[in-house]
Amino acid sequence: MNVEGCVVPEQLKPTVVLTGTAEEGRAGPPIGMMDIGVSEKAYLCRIALPGLRNNENNFTCDIQRDGRVNIHGVVTGGALKGSSTAYEMKVQQLCPPGQFTISFNLPGPVDPRLASLNFRSDGILEIVIFKPRSTV
Known part of the structure; x- marks a missing residue:
């Protein structure tokens, strides 16, 4: 995204100091970014x-035997938990x-009964899905 030439009102310019990897300018991961x-x-x-x-129960994960994974959910926002105050976001990143x-499709078939989901506190969903046992 080209932000050159954009005028940002002074009240929207936060005073933030970034160091380390945050200083490299990469924003947080957008929803759906993944590693397999x-x-x-x-x-x-x-x-x-x-x-x-x-x-919160705001997403479901459906795993098919052919390796197809479907995640459906809802991102809540605009109000803090326990607050009736809604906020209009002026900076939306x-x-x-x-x-x-x-x-998405995994590289091969899986056994959906042998899946383990772990939703980490940093907003990353980890799923371990075992391959079907080979019958020899």
């Missing part, structure tokens, strides 16, 4: 779900509130 790892017996998927909270769907 493969081992002899299983797949490991890490999917970025910023804006979701660990303690995170995913806006609303429904989302993330669908």
